[in-house]
Ligand SMILES: Nc1nc2c(c(=O)[nH]1)N[C@H]1C(S)=C(S)[C@@H](COP(=O)(O)OP(=O)(O)OC[C@H]3O[C@@H](n4cnc5c(N)ncnc54)[C@H](O)[C@@H]3O)O[C@H]1N2
Ligand code: MOO
């Protein structure tokens with residue numbers, strides 16, 4: 015889509031060397047370069063708050079009210095003046111009843127009000143006593159325990175006051191944010207429009223589930239990975255299906271994809287064989303701005319532009335696609351969507367429950383499982399195979415262990431672990 019709002023200015027980042035750099039970039043350099051090309055889509059729309067799940071907020075939400083809006087009871091019980099209770103030997107007549115949704119009258123001196131959770135505390139009362147320590151007696155109440163003056167009242171404005179920004183622009187709206195917006199009375203929110211992402215899977219060997227496999231054929235897993243990863247990010251997916259390993263077919267499919275989307279994602283055909291047509295096709299239609307990252311899986315990862323439309327080429331191996339999506343495509347998409355905090359997924363320090371005597375040559379994102387052992391210590395185990403074709407490694411894992419290049423790992427060493435949740439949504 016040739017929208018100026020989403021154009022990729024040729025602004026080098028992460029090093030000035032253009033695309034087909036001689037050496038693979040580090041993960042950090044690659045991300046920096048990639049994000050240097052990310053221009054947020056600036057078109058926005060106003061939607062009913064209930065329809066905004068997963069959208070990115072374009073304007074802050076500012077509260078028009080104090081929260082709570084008035085002093086209210088945090089418990090079911092009796093509202094009274096603490097001094098009155100002491101002065102009347104722990105027994106007070108009940109002068110009114112205040113359920114939630116009703117306002118009582120100012121509390122008559124020397125009396126208590128029956129009150130329920132969420133009801134406004136009547137003027138004059140300074141304490142709510144929970145009913146569990148009260149005995150109702152005819153039209154009075156006897157309090158059988160020590161009370162804490164001021165207890166069980168949620169004060170007006172104690173959470174926040176009118177004029178407070180409750181949600182910042184650039185927030186991805188989850189259930190808690192929608193609840194917050196509704197809680198300050200926002201019926202509509204201004205959000206960025208949905209990002210249109212075109213996907214295509216290259217490969218003559220691919221067939222769709224539902225068809226019997228012929229000789230040399232495999233099922234097209236990547237389509238399902240792409241779609242689901244994008245849906246979890248709130249994108250509109252334009253699925254262009256399977257593209258043959260053919261130069262002209264690849265050029266035509268990429269041109270078609272770029273014409274109707276904000277971003278094009280392709281899987282496969284990005285490596286060095288003569289059946290890999292993605293790089294020359296992108297170069298013909300625009301430019302290749304990055305190719306190859308010093309990582310495993312995912313080394314032949316590519317980024318470029320087809321006209322003005324950004325392009326991400328993921329390696330065909332499904333695990334390589336998943337990992338490069340989480341590390342690069344996800345933050346890039348978050349930026350286009352207008353999110354504030356787009357970057358590498360957060361890793362947490364953990365303890366290796368495995369050893370690798372032979373150091374790895376490229377930074378390795380091994381499929382891993384974090385657990386807490388009997389002593390309460392973190393323990394990371396890695397999958398038995400590092401094959402980037404083995405999706406079963408990802409269904410087994412709950413995260414990725416980052417194995418730095420050139421360093422052996424001994425059991426008990428610190429190892430950085432990225433929870434899968436950091437890579438999704
Ligand atoms: N001589 C070299 N060969 C390869 C290199 C290299 O540096 N030199 N790199 C290897 C690495 S690492 C990877 S990763 C792959 C990346 O390959 P491509 O991106 O070109 O992808 P393809 O060759 O098309 O496919 C690779 C692999 O993935 C399977 N595949 C492809 N698409 C799908 C799909 N939609 N669903 C499921 N599986 C898919 C495909 O059948 C291949 O097995 O290149 C190495 N080669
Ligand atoms: O980069 Mo490939 O993804 O190592 O298998």
Ligand SMILES: [Mg+2]
Pocket residue numbers: 282283284285286287289290330
């Ligand atoms: Mg290939």
